[in-house]
Amino acid sequence: MKLLGTNTSPYVRKVRLVLLEKNIPHEYVVDPPREPGSLVARVNPLGRIPALILDDETCVFDSTVIAEYADTLNDHPTLIPRSNALELMRVKRWEALADGIMDSAVVVRTESVRPTKNQDADIIIRHNDAITRALAYAAELLGTREWCEGEFITLADLALVSALIYLDLRQGERDWRSAHPNLAAWFVRISERPSVRASHAG
Numbered sequence: 001m002k003l004l005g006t007n008t009s010p011y012v013r014k015v016r017l018v019l020l021e022k023n024i025p026h027e028y029v030v031d032p033p034r035e036p037g038s039l040v041a042r043v044n045p046l047g048r049i050p051a052l053i054l055d056d057e058t059c060v061f062d063s064t065v066i067a068e069y070a071d072t073l074n075d076h077p078t079l080i081p082r083s084n085a086l087e088l089m090r091v092k093r094w095e096a097l098a099d100g101i102m103d104s105a106v107v108v109r110t111e112s113v114r115p116t117k118n119q120d121a122d123i124i125i126r127h128n129d130a131i132t133r134a135l136a137y138a139a140e141l142l143g144t145r146e147w148c149e150g151e152f153i154t155l156a157d158l159a160l161v162s163a164l165i166y167l168d169l170r171q172g173e174r175d176w177r178s179a180h181p182n183l184a185a186w187f188v189r190i191s192e193r194p195s196v197r198a199s200h201a202g
């Protein structure tokens with residue numbers, strides 16, 4: 001299978017981490033959606049990354065569907081709980097929280113690169129506030145635990161680290177580490193994982 005993406009997209013990083021953690025053989029292809037001739041424009045009707053192309057050419061999108069599909073391919077590790085509805089909900093809620101941070105950070109980024117006179121300050125403030133609240137919620141939920149949910153790594157951890165790496169990339173001025181030292185300590189630990197290191201290498 002082939003994963004289409006870019007190295008900056010947080011949604012792509014999330015599914016790359018899923019594939020890497022589960023050791024699922026795949027080819028990672030850098031394919032910026034707006035570049036002329038991009039493959040993703042032809043295979044995903046939405047024209048968005050990440051897109052996973054299976055061996056029979058089925059195109060899987062979006063990142064939540066790719067993560068769920070990939071998680072069923074083997075059990076080592078199981079990243080999305082399968083039998084306990086509450087545990088499943090909690091992991092998926094973490095993913096929604098992290099994806100929401102990504103969504104808002106992408107909106108802020110898109111708005112900020114417009115010429116100043118065309119920027120909508122209200123949109124920027126509203127989405128930055130949402131990120132601030134989501135980070136506080138994440139820090140509270142995490143507390144001093146080693147993993148976001150349960151006793152092992154799950155999709156929750158992979159989604160959250162992807163969102164935080166994107167914040168560091170696009171909002172370097174946001175000092176989330178000082179505001180949430182527990183998140184910062186968790187981030188240091190998870191960043192040492194070979195999957196996270198590999199996702200930085202491109």
Ligand SMILES: N[C@@H](CCC(=O)N[C@@H](CS)C(=O)NCC(=O)O)C(=O)O
Nearest residue numbers: 009011033034048049050062063064
């Ligand atoms: N909800 C989607 C979001 C995917 C998304 O918005 N990807 C962006 C890149 S970060 C994209 O491909 N945008 C299209 C473009 O840049 O033209 C997911 O989880 O996969």
